[in-house]
Amino acid sequence: MRVAALLKQTEERLQAAGRDRAAVEWWLMHVLQVDRTGLLVRLSDELSEEEAKRFEDGIERLLTGEPVQHVIGQAPFYGRSFEVNRDVLIPRPETEELIDWLLGQIHHVANDEIVDVGTGSGAIAITLSLELGVRVQTVDISPEAIAVAKRNAESLGADVRFYEGDGLAPIADRSIRILVSNPPYIEADVLLDETVVGYEPHLALFGGADGLDMYRQLISESVRVLRADWQLIVFEIGYNQGQDVKSLLSERYPEAETGILKDINGKDRIVYAVREGI
Ligand code: GLN
Known part of the structure; x- marks a missing residue:
């Protein structure tokens, strides 16, 4: 069968099974090792037997609801490709x-002044390290996640320090000027899509009864690691947590300017505190 027909037929199979049809093209590009233009060029070709077998094996996994990023073993983030598996979000x-x-906020930063807590695949820490040209500190409670993040840092050539532990506990000194975290923030009883909850680590998703446990912990621990001239605390948050997390931050840091930012879908997604006078 020609690539064009195979693509169409397989997209219909996924759609009929209630899965995301866009995954098919993404997976096929990976099997053929081509980008979208490369795929267009091959639309009237036949797949080799080996390619067809590999393609179908992946399609079977997609049909069961496995995320395409797991089938490929990689996910794009900020223009780079990160290894992912069941151990990381x-x-x-x-x-x-x-x-x-x-990146728009940070003007002057030196090695080890940024910490990313709950780094998972390392996406945030590695990207910041590469974009800013500094060493970034990271913590994760999961040794399996740290193993993935280390491989990503190595293959992308990023300068990252890894600590295994809970919250900010492993950060010993007051070295931090910028604290970043995308912690687990889903409320305990929220039902997520099976493609998320069946394949991604619950440790990285659920943040206690109201989803705010890690924000409370990190804000309370932050006083011990932030330098007197700290600059920024930034959290990714759930769409309904903006006011709560902003209040937690302004209670602890009344002198700071706090704010909530929306994502591209118009949902509250980021809460920050900026120390005044910088
Ligand atoms: N944004 C993720 C989701 O919606 C949750 C990530 C997190 O808890 N930090 O599945």
């Missing part, structure tokens, strides 16, 4: 917006 486009905003 798949980086989300909303988090790329967080990076965009952060």
Whole structure:
């Protein structure tokens, strides 16, 4: 069968099974090792037997609801490709917006002044390290996640320090000027789509009864690691957590300017505190 017909037929199979048909093209580009233009060029070709078998194996996994990023083993984030598996959250486009905003805020930063807590695949820390040209500190409670993040840092050539532990506990000194985190923030009883809850680590998703446990913990621990001239605390948040997290921050840091930013879908997604007078 020609590539064009195979693509159409397979997209229909996925759609009939209630899955995302866009995954088919993404997976096929990976099997053929081509970009979208490369795929167009091959539309009237036949797949080799080996390619067809590999393609179908992946399609079977997509039909069961496995995320395409797991089938490929990689996910794009801020123009780079990150290894992902069941031990880490798949980086989300909303988090790329967080990076965009952060890069606009950070003007002067030196090695080890940024910490990313709950780094997972390392997407935030590695991107900041590469974009800013500094060493970034990271913490994650999961040794499996740290293993993935280390491989990503290595393959992308990023300068990142890894600590295994809970919250900010492993950060010993007052070295931090910028604290970033996309912690687990889903409320305990929220039902997520099976493609998320069946494949991504619950440790990275659920943040206690009201989803705010990690914000409380990090804000309380932050007083111990932030330098007197700290600049910025930034959290990714759930769409309904903006006011709560902003209040937690302004209670602890009344002198700071706090704010809530929306994502591209118009949902509250980022809460920040900026120390005044900088
Ligand atoms: N944004 C993720 C989701 O909607 C949740 C990520 C998180 O809890 N930090 O599945």
